[in-house]
Amino acid sequence: MKYHIPSDQQIIFALQKVAKKFRTVPSQHRLKQLVEKELKTKKKKFGVSTTRLRMLALQSTFVTLEIHSREGDPKKVMTKCPVCGGGLNRVKNLTIWGGEVTIQFRCKHCGYWTGKKKRIPTRYVFHFKKKK
Numbered sequence: 001m002k003y004h005i006p007s008d009q010q011i012i013f014a015l016q017k018v019a020k021k022f023r024t025v026p027s028q029h030r031l032k033q034l035v036e037k038e039l040k041t042k043k044k045k046f047g048v049s050t051t052r053l054r055m056l057a058l059q060s061t062f063v064t065l066e067i068h069s070r071e072g073d074p075k076k077v078m079t080k081c082p083v084c085g086g087g088l089n090r091v092k093n094l095t096i097w098g099g100e101v102t103i104q105f106r107c108k109h110c111g112y113w114t115g116k117k118k119r120i121p122t123r124y125v126f127h128f129k130k131k132k
């Protein structure tokens with residue numbers, strides 16, 4: 001069967017359905033399965049990439065992302081946010097000697113940050129806020 005590409009609206013709608021059934025989804029892969037299940041109709045099957053899902057989850061107010069990460073190479077330069085692909089801002093800190101030291105990079109889009117030891121995302125946990 002051919003996979004159809006859902007619209008952002010369809011994905012968000014499916015995410016809301018998932019949010020009604022679950023409090024937490026432990027991985028992107030699992031979220032993808034759940035969302036695709038919600039999107040599925042008798043005639044159509046939908047395919048969503050985990051990256052696209054993550055982006056939409058980041059934008060929606062009812063989902064919060066918990067990032068699990070491992071340490072990466074401190075010498076490696078990170079220019080793009082590994083979570084959302086946005087630009088990273090250098091956050092500088094002054095040492096007591098008055099010298100400027102770069103302590104970390106922060107993404108202004110999704111809040112990801114990393115220090116000298118790079119935080120490489122390995123797993124995402126999705127938490128859903130319950131509507132009041």
Ligand SMILES: [Zn+2]
Pocket residue numbers: 081082083084085086107108109110111112
């Ligand atoms: Zn980001």
